[in-house]
Amino acid sequence: MKIIIKNSAADASAAVTDMLLQQIGKKPDSVLGLPTGATPLAVYARLRDEFRNGRGCYKDITTFNLDEYLGLSAEDPASYSFYMRENLFRHVDFDLGRAHIPHGLAADADAEANRYEALIAAYGGIDFMLLGLGRNAHIGFNEPGSLHNSRTRRVALTASTLEANAAYFPPGAKQPSHAITMGIGTILESREIVVLAAGAEKAEAVAASVKGPGTEFVPGSALGRHPNTTIVLDTAAAQHLERAQTLEFDA
Numbered sequence: 001m002k003i004i005i006k007n008s009a010a011d012a013s014a015a016v017t018d019m020l021l022q023q024i025g026k027k028p029d030s031v032l033g034l035p036t037g038a039t040p041l042a043v044y045a046r047l048r049d050e051f052r053n054g055r056g057c058y059k060d061i062t063t064f065n066l067d068e069y070l071g072l073s074a075e076d077p078a079s080y081s082f083y084m085r086e087n088l089f090r091h092v093d094f095d096l097g098r099a100h101i102p103h104g105l106a107a108d109a110d111a112e113a114n115r116y117e118a119l120i121a122a123y124g125g126i127d128f129m130l131l132g133l134g135r136n137a138h139i140g141f142n143e144p145g146s147l148h149n150s151r152t153r154r155v156a157l158t159a160s161t162l163e164a165n166a167a168y169f170p171p172g173a174k175q176p177s178h179a180i181t182m183g184i185g186t187i188l189e190s191r192e193i194v195v196l197a198a199g200a201e202k203a204e205a206v207a208a209s210v211k212g213p214g215t216e217f218v219p220g221s222a223l224g225r226h227p228n229t230t231i232v233l234d235t236a237a238a239q240h241l242e243r244a245q246t247l248e249f250d251a
């Protein structure tokens with residue numbers, strides 16, 4: 001696991017943006033795994049800016065988002081489909097037909113999860129998976145307790161996640177309690193994984209994920225098993241990592 005610590009969240013986002021742009025430059029038909037939430041907003045803003053300045057071509061890119069709320073349509077402003085269109089897809093030369101996100105209104109969530117898992121496999125897996133890290137160290141919506149070999153499936157969200165995400169729902173709107181998420185095992189099959197985390201509220205989750213031990217109670221700790229993972233942090237999120245530990249994991 002390689003750890004990169006930047007002085008600010010903006011610098012960490014810039015480093016991740018460069019990694020993404022390098023990936024799609026090197027492999028124009030890359031299959032990307034993408035996250036939502038607050039953390040990647042600055043990355044998507046930078047990708048939009050870079051595109052306006054002529055950098056980045058998305059014509060042949062395929063994307064698989066990590067997760068989607070159950071019960072929300074793709075038109076719902078709180079859905080991750082909506083988030084992706086507004087924050088990235090409609091601003092670049094991307095073919096929306098290549099954007100894959102679990103269907104939040106699927107009548108049979110288990111069947112939808114299986115379809116999604118099979119679709120990722122049909123595309124030959126994910127080349128470059130960008131992840132955020134939840135305050136409870138979740139990756140995607142794999143909450144603590146998720147098996148490290150779990151596959152794409154329907155999950156219940158924890159109180160901590162519901163509270164962290166409540167602000168995205170207008171007052172009075174019903175917040176979904178369940179979602180479909182890529183499994184940890186599915187994520188770990190990606191050829192490269194980049195995790196972005198910033199801010200003091202992520203420091204405990206970062207430390208537990210990086211220092212180990214690998215345990216189901218810390219979903220991020222599964223990343224230690226992956227041969228090509230880079231964690232990009234700001235100094236606040238890295239505050240519980242000692243230099244020696246950082247070096248030890250800098251392999």
Ligand code: PGA
Nearest residue numbers: 037038039040132133134
């Ligand atoms: P956040 O969420 O970026 O909104 O903090 C991270 C995550 O849940 O993966």
